[in-house]
Amino acid sequence: MKQHRLAAAVALVGLVLAGCDAQTSSVELKTPAQKASYGIGLNMGKSLAQEGMDDLDSKAVAQGIEDAVGKKEQRIKDEELVEAFTALQKRAEERLAKASEEASAAGKKFLEENAKKPGVITTASGLQYEVVKKADGPQPKPTDVVTVHYEGKLTDGKVFDSSVERGSPIDLPVSGVIPGWVEGLQLMHVGEKYKLYIPAELAYGAQSPSPLIPANSVLVFDLELLGIKDPAKADAEAAPAK
Known part of the structure; x- marks a missing residue:
């Protein structure tokens, strides 16, 4: 599947969303790797928020990560994913265009x-x-x-x-x-x-x-x-x- 800019951003921030949704209170931020992981999620979350991505479903993100890590069959076909990412990208561009005009x-x-x-x-x-x-x-x-x-x-x-x-x-x-x-x-x-x-x-x-x-x-x-x-x-x- 052709990688989409928005898809990559969603995939990265999904690591944090999944953790937050499942067990935020138990997350440890002690080792350099843990801190860096948090920083990646924080930066990507801020980026997505600036693009108006305020309606991501954290449970769906977590499910996607779980399926990928567990090497399970995709629940959505690549063609549908491309269509979904395209729709979100179009929405983001429309918001940016409106903000630019204003x-x-x-x-x-x-x-x-x-x-x-x-x-x-x-x-x-x-x-x-x-x-x-x-x-x-x-x-x-x-x-x-x-x-x-x-x-x-x-x-x-x-x-x-x-x-x-x-x-x-x-x-x-x-x-x-x-x-x-x-x-x-x-x-x-x-x-x-x-x-x-x-x-x-x-x-x-x-x-x-x-x-x-x-x-x-x-x-x-x-x-x-x-x-x-x-x-x-x-x-x-x-x-x-x-």
Whole structure:
């Protein structure tokens, strides 16, 4: 039977569902193997929950595992399984499409309202920004590598990534990031802090890079430009030791 992406996910999470359904209270999580097993189930469960898989029948999952391990005859033909997995995949895709449409509409409305706020500047590309702290340092070029601190949020304020929380700024090439950052960084002077409001088409668009960032999301970044790397020093740091 041709393996389906959703089928593989269901099979993995089934190990945990079966255990939870049968004897959750007696599960031990002491050895590395036991802990890793729990971690696999936990991660797959979270993944399936994000895909809207909230109606799996844990008893049916357990029965499937038992039949496979016991080398018993399948209770459902492969053709029926393929049909079932296809139906679930279609449902998941429909949910994602709906969520994407809703995010796109919400993002458009957010940007329209945000553009009216004092201090918010909208560029020709649609990027919006505010100057939070001014400085008169140099501005980076597309070929530069810069050092920055940042915090990325969704429009509802939920943080999805933060160098500030990690306590460590990062170095990155100006031309090697999302278009909203490429443009925003070149507007900044070293020492400045900006707030960027990045339309989905200047961020990740319909391709979500992480479950924390829904497709077609407007992204909000607090961005501080700490410095521009000296090309000679950057090359020296990158060179392997002899």
